Amino acid sequence: MSSSEQDDEPSSDRLPFESVFSTVLTGWAFDRGATEGACGPADSGAVRLIWLRNIGRDGVIAAPDPEVDEWRCDAPERFHLRAGDILLSSVISGRPKAAVVQEVDLPAVAVRSLFVLRPAQPLPVEHVRLILAFLRSDTVGALAVGNFGQQHLRLSQLKALELPKEDQALSAALADLAAAGQRLGEMAAEASTLAESVFDRSGSPEEARRLIIGAGQLTRLRSTAAAQLDDPDFIIRTRYPYPIALRWRNVEAQRSADGQDDAQAKEYAAVLKAAETLLGYSALLTTALAHEAGITCKAIRAFKGKIAATGLGGGPGFGDWQRILQQISAAEGMADLPPEHPLLELSILLGDDEAEVACRSLGTKRNSKAHGREDLPAVSASKLQEAHDGLRFLLDRARFLADLQLLDVTNVVWDRHDQSDTVTFRRLMGDHPVVPTETLRHTGSNRIAPILYLADRDHGLHPLSPFLTCEKCEQCATLSLFHADKEQGVLLQTSLDHGHYYPYRADERALRAVGLQ
Structure with a gap:
């Protein structure tokens, strides 16, 4: 095979566009000057017209607005959107816009400056999230050509794209990021609403000040807590595993x-x-x-x-x-x-x-x-x-390491009816060993034991014992992390967090099972 032929092949982590999307439509180019076919949202056969302006940078299609939106009864059936369709801007200024159509958005048609990408088969939510992120990227935006700020993406360029394969870990990370952004946005909106309502509450500035101070306390505390996360020292002290944080x-x-x-x-x-x-x-x-x-x-x-x-x-x-x-x-x-x-x-x-x-x-x-x-x-x-x-x-x-949670499992109760474990544990993150007890349900194939685990970003549990164990120190009575150690040929257990050590007390058979004895 020649090098040019190899270059044309999709990479192992990419999918040909047409293997994912069976149909690509351009937006309905109807005659805006024609009054025939215009109707109201309650009329029989009415469909909402979705324009590029209705799609936000966050990938959300704006809710219908009877005062602003247009509705038509003459849109050809082939232009009617379906749940799961992906809308992509064909006219691009900056990054492209892309959104997935939900049932709540229907009935509707996309018009003019939008492509409609229809999946060959239903796509998992995780895969859709990755595809949307890719379609909104500079990689796709850079393909558009044109003059005077009107950059157009051609259908042939779109179909030549290679799309990302499904990757649950990356998709989960994107979902967490989106959820965090949404939460921060909600808090910002709450603060703005509160500020705008200052004179809705009282005619007296003094009374308004008292009410705003009381009502805004939680918002101010959130802001203070968020600002601390910009301080690397605070992150290490509160979010890193206990021995390092201490x-x-x-x-x-x-x-x-x-x-x-x-x-x-x-x-x-x-x-x-x-x-x-x-x-x-x-x-x-x-x-x-x-x-x-x-x-x-x-x-x-x-x-x-x-x-x-x-x-x-x-x-x-x-x-x-x-x-x-x-x-x-x-x-x-x-x-x-x-x-x-x-x-x-x-x-x-x-x-x-x-x-x-x-x-x-x-x-x-x-x-x-x-x-x-x-x-x-x-x-x-x-x-x-x-x-x-x-x-x-x-x-x-x-x-x-702040994302890899250190869990000290203290109790496990097996439910034979649900075929699951109820796990009681302590999350040893931050600079203090005294932390609240939490519980979780575990339904994996491996049974959970009362030992130390590492929880990864996907909530998978990895046993750390006997390489790391968690127990109360004999010398200072503090909950501590220990590892097997040696001094002058004597087997010891040494604390990572404060350095105390004494003869090894745990079952040495566990050490032998992993090659430490």
């Missing part, structure tokens, strides 16, 4: 103690501990997910070997965590994972030179401190800032 809170606490004796040294130590916790948590997630998927690499085998060894060696450290995160991307079997699998995001955490430099710099500083090669009271401001910048860089790259 370590970051410690960094902030030490920074706020500036001016006290040895404050810089304490902040420096907190930064290095936070960096090691970030890498340790990420590497242990990687190891647990890789085990579940039947994937391994040299660094994972070395980590397991350290725990399983019978000699007087020690356990894993900063370098072990770093190597696991660096090597997993090239492990055999990674290419076979579905695109939404969380292991793929973990595999790119340290996936470029900039991340490697930041990680190596932090590792060098951590090792120097651990081996007594740093005079901590004399830590310079520049060295502290360098460590802080490296940690912030890695935390920003790890923002996906």
Whole structure:
């Protein structure tokens, strides 16, 4: 096959346009000057005329307005829209407009500057969402040609397009984004309505002020909460997994103690501990997910070997965590994972030179401190800032961890009638271990156990035990995350969040089952 023939083939993640849409109509070009055929919405056979102006940038077809809309009784049957049809602007200014026709929009016909795309068979909602996003993109808009702001998309160009295949993970992400935008829009509209009603409530400015302050309290609190999400520190402290969020809170606490004796040294130590916790948590997630998927690499085998060894060696450290995160991307079997699998995001955490430099710099500083090669009271401001910048860089790259929920399952009740589990759990996200208890229904093929799980964006549950366990610390009685560790050949469990450790208490058979003993 020639290279030109290969270029003409659709890519593996695309579909030929005509395999998705069996019919493409141009809008009805009726004679606007003719009064014959015009009618009212209640007349027999009346259909609403949908123009380009009736379609919003958000893909919503405006509700009928008897004062503005036109209705006709003479529209040919072949132009009548059906639920599921997709309307696309043929005259484009900026990005194209596209919308899907719903039952509530009927009866109607599209006119003039619109294409009507009729699916060959009913499309899943998720696939429609992706197709609409593609049709509204600059990729499609750039095909339009014309002069003086009138850019026209030709039918031949439209039919030559390759459309995205169905992708449930991407579609779900788009749906979440749309829902968030709609919610923010509703809050903005509520605030505007409240402001406009100030003198509808009272003739007295003083009384109006009192009423507006009271009625607007929730709106102001929403605004304050939303503004905090623009602060990266707030996001880390409240949305990241508990061990990382807690370590970051410690960094902030030490920074706020500036001016006290040895404050810089304490902040420096907190930064290095936070960096090691970030890498340790990420590497242990990687190891647990890789085990579940039947994937391994040299660094994972070395980590397991350290725990399983019978000699007087020690356990894993900063370098072990770093190597696991660096090597997993090239492990055999990674290419076979579905695109939404969380292991793929973990595999790119340290996936470029900039991340490697930041990680190596932090590792060098951590090792120097651990081996007594740093005079901590004399830590310079520049060295502290360098460590802080490296940690912030890695935390920003790890923002996906805020979407991967850490769930401590405390109880599971099986309902044999519904064939489902009622799962009681704690969501260990944010910088405090005391969180409300929640419940969910689980109907998957795998039974749920009272252990630690990672919930991905699609609400799939991935077991983390025994690589990570959650239990009350014997030393400080705080709910903590532990991993298997070694010191002088003694099997230990070490906390990621505060560093306490003691002899391993859990069932060692679980360690043996995953190669850690």
